[in-house]
Amino acid sequence: MPKRTMRPSPLAVATVLAATLGFASLASAQDxxxxxxxxxxxxxxxxxxxxxxxxxxxxxxxxxxxxxxxxxxxxxxxxxxxxxxxxxxxxxxxxxxxxxxxPGLFPRTEVFELPTVYGNDxxxxxxxxxxxxxxxxxxxxxxxxxxxxxxHAGQAIQMRDRPVRTPADLSGARLRIPTRTGAWVIEALDATPVSMPVPELPPALQKGVVDGALIPFEIIPPLRIQEQTDYQMEGADGWRLGNxxxxxxxxxxxxxxxxxxxxxxxxxxxxxxxxxxxxxxxxxSDAFGIRFATDGGNEHIVWSEAETDAFRDALTPVVGRWVEDMAQKGIDGAALVDSARAAIQANAAPR
The missing domain is CATH 3.40.190.170 (Bacterial extracellular solute-binding protein, family 7)
Structure with missing residues (x-):
């Protein structure tokens, strides 16, 4: 008597096929x-x-x-x-x-950090x-x-207990910054740069290791910078001191x-x-951050056009210092500055 062949049901075939395809898809994704x-x-x-x-x-x-x-x-x-x-x-x-x-690993890209190259866009x-x-x-x-x-949105000034309206107001201050171009900005303002990653900033402010920082406002909520500062400053029309x-x-x-x-x-x-x-x-994120600070009682100071121009003038030598440094590396920094300014202007949205 011949043996009867057991055929799998269509449902069983579909189930096995779906499982096989599912495992294959998972394996592919994990690659x-x-x-x-x-x-x-x-x-x-x-x-x-x-x-x-x-x-x-x-x-x-x-x-x-x-x-x-x-x-x-x-x-x-x-x-x-x-x-x-x-x-x-x-x-x-x-x-x-x-x-x-x-520092030093990405010298050409630093051109976009420079004050008067980056403005507010x-x-x-x-x-x-x-x-x-x-x-x-x-x-x-x-x-x-x-x-x-x-x-990011650019370097604003955030201070523990000192309002800043002129470059002279920063004389002698110790300010946190993560970059060497930012350190040059601080030195041009007769202040002392202190380099540190941003997670180290809150305790540095609390302990008085630094008097303030060049850093955008977006960092205020996640690090609760408003609890360690009283003042936040920026230029007219959102102008910033580099990036x-x-x-x-x-x-x-x-x-x-x-x-x-x-x-x-x-x-x-x-x-x-x-x-x-x-x-x-x-x-x-920057707009949210400054609202967070002012809601907490901090003062947001926006400089007038004349005050902003005073900072621009004070920081102009930073660009020349960077161009000279690039020349020592065999890089045409002046050409990079011109190209960066032109490219930013070409990509700017109409105001």
Whole structure:
């Protein structure tokens, strides 16, 4: 008597097929998992409003093949100045960091930090940086694949107990700054620069290690800077005393090993529309930060045009100092200044 063949039911076949496809999809997605390491907290605007939306957009662009895990507050180890080397060594896949935490490594990009080069437009500056990257800045980033570069709203002055309306008001003060170009700004104002990563600022203010800081207003809520300061100052029409450049970069070997379509998922998430949006994100975060301070009883001082011009005049020599320093490195700093100013102006939205 012949044996009867047992055929699986259509439901069973569908269940097995779905499970198989699900496992295959999961395995594929795990092939492209990236660790993004940075120095601020998870609730800081940098993560909540910039890094997280960017990461989710990359994941969406990849059709679910990419997963980006964000590790804030240096939770993977090390200190903020070590982030660039962590990416170059492949200890982590991606970083977000301040270029100036590793002085001297990104000299060409410093042009966008200079007072009177940067004024008050982070979106235009982000677009200008991207426009100049391949021709003028790429040599700064050996061992890294840059996803995008950006600035914040710019350096405002925040003081413990001293209002500032003229350059002379800062004479003798000790001010925190993360970059060497920012240190030159402080020195031009007859004050003393104190270099430190931003997480160290609150205790430094509380203990009187510094009298204040050159730093944007967006940092006030996450670090509760309003509790350690009484005054926040900026120039007319949002003018700032220079800026800080940041990077989101990937380990170069990891990047080179990715398929073209995965690389494109990152590129598509990091284009001109995103760079303009990043500028808007930082301006909005800055506006929220200063409201946070004034709601807490702090005084927000906006200089008049004449007061702002006095600071511009005082800081003009900083640009010349930087150009001379670049010449010693064989870099045409004057040409970079001219190009950066022209690119920012070309990308500025009509006012």
């Amino acid at each position: 492209y998992t990236f660790k993004l390491h940075h120095f601020l907290g998870a609730k800081a605007p940098a993560q909540a409003r910039m890094l997280e939306p960017w990461a989710r957009q990359v994941e969406e662009n990849s059709g679910g093949q990419v997963k980006i895990e964000i590790f804030p507050s240096m939770t993977l180890g090390g200190r903020p100045p070590e982030l660039v080397q962590q990416a170059r060594d492949g200890v982590v896949d991606l970083i977000w960091t301040v270029n100036g935490y590793t 982070p979106a235009a500056t982000n677009l200008a940086i991207a426009q100049m990257f391949a021709s003028d800045l790429a040599d700064d980033y050996q061992g890294l694949e840059v996803m995008f570069l950006h600035v 800080t450049t940041f990077q989101v970069s990937m380990n170069k070997a990891r990047w080179d090993g990715l398929p073209a379509e995965i690389q494109q998922a990152f590129r598509d998430a990091s284009g001109p529309d995103w760079l303009a949006e990043v500028g808007s994100i930082w301006l909005a």
